[in-house]
Amino acid sequence: MDTQTEHPLAIAEAWAEAGRQVAIATVIETWGSAPRPVGSHLVIDDQGDFAGSVSGGCVEGAVISEAAEVIATGTPRMLEFGVADAVAWQVGLSCGGRIRVFLERLG
Amino acid sequence: MDRATLSALNAARRARMAAVLVSDLDSGAARVVTEDAVADDPLAEALRAAFASGKAGVVATAGQRVFLNPHLPPARLVIIGAVHISQALAPMARQAGLDVTIIDPRTAFATPARFGAERLIADWPEDALQDAPLDRWTALAALTHDPKIDDAPLVAALRAGCFYVGALGSRKTHAARLDRLHAAGLTGAETGRICAPIGLDIGAASPAEIAVATLAQLIAHLRRRAP
CATH class of the missing domain: 3.40.50.720 (NAD(P)-binding Rossmann-like Domain)
Known part of the structure; x- marks a missing residue:
């Protein structure tokens, strides 16, 4: 089934099999109007390719740039984005929601 | 999460088997629990709730923060x-x-x-x-x-x-x-x-x-x- 092969976690596995380094971002908690539910995934490889989403476009750029460091160090990170946060405003999560994203390297 | 765990989760998804990915948010360590293994699990109660609702969430247990992410087959x-x-x-x-x-x-x-x-x-x-x-x-x-x-x-x-x-x-x-x-x-x-x-x-x-x-x-x- 197409939706199966297109699931971000299936893509992450295929990337890893192809020898690419992969980071997995997961929405852990949301407050207010968050566009993607808890449990949603964005997967990023060491070239900056990505699939899936954690916010429907608002904060993907920031997560992708953090992913390079997580891939390099192997240390997972908890990222938080919300309107109270100046960085979040910069990356455009102006829809009034707040999300916490767990970012880890696929080991 | 290591690759073996990811493979196990994806295999369960392909086989239309319900599974919960259990992730330790401090270490990043993860494991896959299928429904037949819930009874013996230390997180049995929270796992049952995750299988029933299909909703992901954080569970605090013994000083750890654990994230339960259920993957239920599409209806x-x-x-x-x-x-x-x-x-x-x-x-x-x-x-x-x-x-x-x-x-x-x-x-x-x-x-x-x-x-x-x-x-x-x-x-x-x-x-x-x-x-x-x-x-x-x-x-x-x-x-x-x-x-x-x-x-x-x-x-x-x-x-x-x-x-x-x-x-x-x-x-x-x-x-x-x-x-x-x-x-x-x-x-x-x-x-x-x-x-x-x-x-x-x-x-x-x-x-x-x-x-x-x-x-x-x-x-x-x-x-x-x-x-």
Whole structure:
């Protein structure tokens, strides 16, 4: 089934099999109007390719740039984005929601 | 998460097996729990809730923050009978997010002209279901009224534990159906799971209204796990 092969976690596995380094971002908690539910995934490889989403476009750029460091160090990170946060405003999560994203390297 | 854990999770997803990914948010360590392994797990209670609701969330346990992410198979609907009600039910169910298949061996009924882009199999249900067996995450609606076509998939749906089993037909038709199914060896507890006459009692009259009543009943079973 197409939706199966297109699931971000299936893509992450295929990337890893192809020898690419992969980071997995997961929405852990949301407050207010968050566009993607808890449990949603964005997967990023060491070239900056990505699939899936954690916010429907608002904060993907920031997560992708953090992913390079997580891939390099192997240390997972908890990222938080919300309107109270100046960085979040910069990356455009102006829809009034707040999300916490767990970012880890696929080991 | 390591690659072996990711592979195990993806394998469960491909096999339409429910699984929960349990991640330690401090270390990043992760493991996959399938439903048969819940009872022996230290997080059994939280895992049961995750399997039941399908909702992901953080659980605090013994000073650890653990994230439970359930992966439940996407719900499917198998419609037996390429009839008028099916022409309304299939697109409605698809809009509600179900993966829909229509099966009818009568080639005069099962035509793309009547069903457009819907997935349609012009074959006997026994044969058609061999490629995509029924399971707990599948609903079955038997809509032909014809025992030769409806009975076998109804038995298969009850045996597979389909989350919803509905059958079209009046009370009299259903009583005759129950007699046949009991003669075939099904118990009253098993056949008691059949919703018949099909659909919520909203006075539905037209095929589209019966489709609405059926879809609403199906969704109640999906979301509430009604018996």
